[in-house]
Amino acid sequence: MDKIRFFQRSLLGTECDACGGRVDLMQGGACDSCRRILCFRHLYGSWLARLRSEVLGAPPRCVECRAGRTPPPPPQTAAKV
Ligand SMILES: [Zn+2]
Numbered sequence: 001m002d003k004i005r006f007f008q009r010s011l012l013g014t015e016c017d018a019c020g021g022r023v024d025l026m027q028g029g030a031c032d033s034c035r036r037i038l039c040f041r042h043l044y045g046s047w048l049a050r051l052r053s054e055v056l057g058a059p060p061r062c063v064e065c066r067a068g069r070t071p072p073p074p075p076q077t078a079a080k081v
């Protein structure tokens with residue numbers, strides 16, 4: 001059921017979980033690994049990575065996940081605790 005939540009969230013919130021900037025859903029999106037909504041710069045990092053994702057149909061992975069780092073949870077959920 002993660003997919004449904006993902007779509008709801010992408011419709012409502014379009015702020016990058018990494019920088020807080022506005023996410024253009026045509027360019028950015030959600031990381032398939034850490035589920036953060038990220039702007040183009042933080043999700044793909046480069047046009048080459050985006051192209052590879054689109055051409056190969058590979059799920060998008062953010063820069064941090066590709067680098068093998070585990071990013072912190074989104075600040076919205078962390079602030080509530
Ligand atoms: Zn960003």
Ligand SMILES: [Zn+2]
Pocket residue numbers: 031032033034035036061062063064065066071
């Ligand atoms: Zn990620």
